[in-house]
Amino acid sequence: MSTGKRLFHIALQFKKTILLALLMLSVAVAAELTGPFLAKKMIDTHIMGIELPWYETAEQPFAVPYQDRWYTRQDHVQEEGGQPGKEVRILQVGRSYYFVDQPISFDGERTATDRELTIIKGSEQAVYPAVKLSVPELFAFFRPETKGLLVLAAFYGGLLVIASVLHYGQKFMLQKAANLVIRKLRIDVFAHIQRLPVTYFDHLPAGKVVARVTNDTEAIRELFANVLASFFTSAIYLVGIFTALFLLDTRLALVCLLILPVMFVWIAVYRKFATRFNFVIRTLISDINGMINESIQGIPIIRAFRKEKEAMSEFAELNDNLFAYQNKMLRLNATVSFNLVMLLSNLSFVCFIWYTGWASLTGGNLFTLGVMYAFVDYLTRLFQPIRQIMNQLANFEQARVAAHRVFELLDEPGADVETGSVPRFTGKVSFENVSFAYQKDQDVLKDISFEAMPGETVALVGHTGSGKSSIINLLFRFYEINQGTIRIDGRDISQLPKQHLRQHMAIVLQDPFLFTGTIASNVSLNHPDISRERVEQALHAVGADQLLHTLPKGFDEPVLEKGSTLSAGQRQLISFARALAFDPAILVLDEATASIDTQTESFIQQALEVLKKGRTTFIIAHRLSTIKNADRILVLDRGRIVERGRHEELMELGGKYHQMYQLQQRKSSVASIG
C-alpha cells in the first residue's frame, strides 16, 4: 500500500473528528462568504440607495416628510398606495446633499451652487434647480433605512459569531486530529519496537531509532493540522470557480480547464525532486540525532583526548550537509511553488490580453465588457486556491516522506508480544545439534550439543569470538537458530512465545544497563509482583547495602541516565540484585562480576550458593574462581565444543583447556623476562 493510502487509512480511524472539522469548516466558509453580500446590501440598498428615484406619495410606511409632502423611495413604493406621484432625486455633491425636484436624464460629474446642480457627462450638460439639505432634513430621508441597516448589521454580527465559533471548532478539531494521529502512530511504532528482534537494534544507532519514533511522527503534524484544511477549501473554491466560469462562458471555462492537467504534471515533477531531497533531509536529521547521542555518550573520551574540534568537525559535516539539502529543497520550492503559480497566472493574463487584444484589433471584441471583467476576476480567483495547494505541497511531501520512514519501521517483521504466564521451569536445558550464523555461510556455532540439569552450573570458556555469548543469545532467543533444537524442560523453545520463554530466566550483563529512576526501581523494574521487601532482600543478598549506605537516600537514591553517578561496580551489583529479585529458574551471568571487588564477589558467591538450588546457572567469566566450581565446563573453540567436563577432568585431559592455561602461563613468563 502506498504511503498516502496508509496515511489515509490512519486518518479514517479519526474520521469523526476530521469530518466534523471539515463540516464546520464548510459552514464557516459559507457564513464568511455571506458576510460581504450583507455588507454590499447594507451599502448599496440602505446607504447608496438614497440616490434612487423618490416619488411623491401619500403617507405610508417608509415615506419621508419633506416640506409638507411625503416622498417614498422607488423600491419602497407600495402598489396599494395608489399611483406614485412626481419623481424627485436626492443627490450627493461633494459631501452635501441636494434635493432635485425632478428626474435627471443622465448621471455624470456633478457640481452644485446654492440653487443649481449641474451634471456633465462627456459633451452633454444638464442643469437642475436644487436645494441643499440640512443635516436633520437629510437624516429624515435616511431614517426609514436605519431599521433595515441595523437588522442586517445584527445578522452580519450573528454570522460573524457563528463563523468564529465554527472556525475555532474546525481549527481545534483538526489539530486534535493531527495530535491523535501522531499519538496513534507513536504508540504503534513503539509497540512494534517491542516486537522487533534484538538483531534489528544491533547495527542501528539508538539515536536513529528515536528519530523515527518521535521526530518523523512529529513531521506528520502539519499534514492534518493545515495541509488537509487547505486542500479541502481549495478544492471547494476550485469547484465553485469552475462552476461560475462555465456559467459565464463555456469556451473560456474549457480553456481554463487546461490548468488541471498542467497542475498534475507539475505536481508529479515537483514530487520527483522533492521526494529525493526530503528523504535525504529526514535521513540526515536521524543521523544527527544518532551522532548527538553517540557524542554525548563519548564525551569523557572526547574531552580527555582533547578531540572536541575533531568531533565538532565531524558533526559539522552532517549539519552542513543538512543545510545544503534544506537549501536545495528551498530553491526547488522557490522555483516551482507559489512563485511559479504567480508567474503562470501573470503569463495566462498575457495570453488573455494577446488573444482578446488581437481579436479586438482585427475583428472586433469577442466578449462583452462585463464578461471580460468577470472573467479576469474569476481567473484571478482561480489561481488563489492553486497557490494554496502549491504552498502546502512542501508540507505534504515532507509529511509523506516522514510517514514513509515510520511505515518502513512498522513493516519490519516482528513477533507479537505475548502476555500471560507459564509455570516455572525446572531448569533442564539442552542444546541438540545447534548451528547458528549471523551471516550466511559464516557459522558462529557448529553442531553444539549439551545438556544442563536443573540446579547445575555450566561455565562457558573460550576465546572471544569462540561463540560463548552466541550460546546465551540463542538461549534467550535474541537470535534464532539456523539448525538444531534448544529445549528447556524438554520443550523446544522455538515453539514458545519469547516472552514466556524469558519469564523464568534472568541475565546479568557485564555492561549493566540501568534505567532512570531509583536503585529500588532498577531492581524491581516496577514489576507489580516484586515487593519492596524482595527488592531489599535481593540487594542485601548481593551485599549492596554495605555499598550503597553512603548514598543519602539509600535504596531510593535516584539513578540518573544510565546510572552515570554510580561506579561500574555499583551498577553491576544493582543488576545482580535485579536478577535475583526476579527469582529465575535459569540465571545467566555474562562476565557479571568483572568490576566488583573480590570481597564483594565472594559475598555474592556465597549468596549464589544458597540461591543456586533449583536454578540452572550459566556463567561466562574470566576469573577462574567463578568457574572452577562449575558442574560442567564447556570449552568452545571457533564455534564448536571441543572439550567438556569438570575442571579437574579437563585438566587431566590435557587438551585445549589445559593448553589455554599453559599458553597463558608461558606468555606471562615470557613477558616478564623480556
Added chain:
Amino acid sequence: MFSIFLKMGWFFKENWQRYTLAIVLLMAGSLLEILPPKIIGMSIDEMYLGTLTGERLIGILIFFTVLAFAIYVITYLWVSRLFGGAYLAERTLRAKLMRHFLRMTPTFFQRNRTGDLMARATNDLKAVSMTTGFGVMTIVETVSFTAMILLTMFVFISWELTLMAILPLPIMAYAINRYGRKIHERFSLAQNAFGALNDQVLESVSGVRVIRAYVQETADQQRFQEMTDDVYRKNIAVARIDSLIQPTVKLLIGISYMIGILYGGYLIFQQKLTLGELVTFNVYLGMLIWPMFELGELINVLQRGNASLDRVNETLGYRADVSDAQETIAVEVPTAICFDRVTFRYPSARGEQLKDVSFTLQRGQTLGIVGRTGSGKTTLLRQLLREYPLGEGRIAISGQPLEKIALDNVKRWIGYVPQEQILFSKTVRENVLFGKREGTQEELQHALQLASFAQDVQRLPDGLETLVGEKGVALSGGQKQRVSIARALMIDPEILILDDAMSAVDGKTEAEMLTSIRQERAGKTTLIATHRMFAVQHADWILVLDEGRIVQEGTHEQLMAQGGWYKEQYERQQAEELLNEGQVKP
C-alpha cells in the same frame, strides 16, 4: 513576544546583508505585484474604447511578460535569501549546541537527559528557525502593508472613521498578547514533554536487551503510552489557545468592518463623507483582513519560537562548572603530582567522596589505588581530569596548583582509560588512532601489541577495518577494554590513567599487559585503580581507600608487612590463582 528578535539579535547582525537584501527585494516584489491588475484593467479599457493599436498591444504584452518574469526572479531571490536565513539560523544554533555539549562536564549531562538534548537540537530548532524565516517575512509584509493601508485610510478618507474602525484593534492586541503568553507557557511544557518522550524512547532502545530479558515489553509500552498521552494533552492545551487566534482576529476585524459601514453611514448622514469614500474605505478595510490573519499566525510562530529558543538558550547558558583560571601557568613537563589533604564531593551528592587524601607521586612512578567497590578510586583519578570543580585541599603538578594550569595543558599529558568502555562507530583503526590520527602503522601495531589486541584483530571479520561501536560488531567487554587501552597507549602519554581498565580481561593477559606497559613506560607516570592486588604489586606506592579515606598506604612490601585489608585481599586472590595454577601442573 518580539523579544525573540532581540535574543536572536546576534544572528541578524551577523547576517545583516542577507536580511537587508531579502527585505528590500520582498518590498520591491510587493510593489511590483500591484501592477498586473492595473495593466489588465487598462488593456481591457483600451480595447473597448478602441484606443488600442497593434504597436501598443505589443508594447503591453512585452512589458507584462518582462514584468511577470521580473516578479518571478525577485520573488525567487528573496524567498531563497530569507528562508535560507531560517536554515542558516538552524544550522548555526545546532553547531553552537554541539560545541556547547562538547565543552560540558559530567555535571551538565547528569542534569540534562540525552534524549531531551537531542530534542532541543532538532525539534526546538525547527520552531526557532520558523521565526527567522517566516516570522521576518510576515512582520515585514504585514507591518509595511498594514501601515500603508491605515495611513491611506487616515489621510485620504477620514481620520475619524479610521479611528472608529480600528477601535477593536487594541482589544485584538490585548487578546493576542494574552494568547501569546499562554502559548509560550503551554508550548514550553509541550516541548519539555516531547524531550522527556524522546529520552524515554532512547532509554528503551539502549536498554532493549534488559527489557527483553526481563519481559518488560508491556510495562515499557505502558510507560511510553503514558508519556505519549502527556505529550498529546500538552499539545492539545496549546491547540486550545492557538485555535483561538484566527477566530478572534476574524471576529474583531468583522466588527471593524461593521463599524466602518455603520459609522460610515452616520458620517454620510452628517454630510462628512461621500458615498464613494465609504465604498473605498470598506475595500481598504477588507484588504486588512489578510495581514491581520498573518499577524495572528505570526504571534503563534513567534511564541513557539520564543519558547523553544528559551529552551535552547537555557542549555547554551549553562556555564561549564570547570574552566581555565584567568591567568594560567604553562607547565611543560609534569614532574611531581602532589595531593595535599584533598577533600571532594560530587556536586549532586551528599557526604564526601574523598576525605583528606594526601600523597606525592614523582614523575616515572606508578601509583596503585585499591579498595572496595565505591570506595572512591575513580573519584580520585578523575581529579586529574578536572571533570568537576576541585574540592578542598591542594592538588599540584610540578609544584603548580592544578587549577592554575590550563585544562588543555593537563589533558595533553593524560592518557585515560575509563571503567566504561566507550568506542565510537568507527573502525578499530580509527578508534585506536582516535588520539593521534597521524600515527603510523608501526605505532598502531605497537599499541595493539601492548594492549594484547593484535591477535584479536586477526579474528575480526575485516581486521583493523572492522566497524565497532553502535553500528558495528559487538566486541566483548574484554576486547573493548583492550581497544580502549590501545587508544590511550597510542598517544604515549606522560600520565596514564587506568581505571579498573582490565576488569574483563583474564588475569594472565592482564599481568602480561601490565608488564609490557611498565617496561614501555619507564620514566612516565602511571595511575592504576584495580580490584586485583597483583596488578599493583609493582607500583611505587599503593593507596588503600575506604569510604574516600586512605586507610593504608605504602609499597607492596610495606603493606604486606603491615597486615590489614590489602594483605588479606592479596593473599586471598593469590590463593585462588595458586589453586588454579596448582591444578594446571598436577
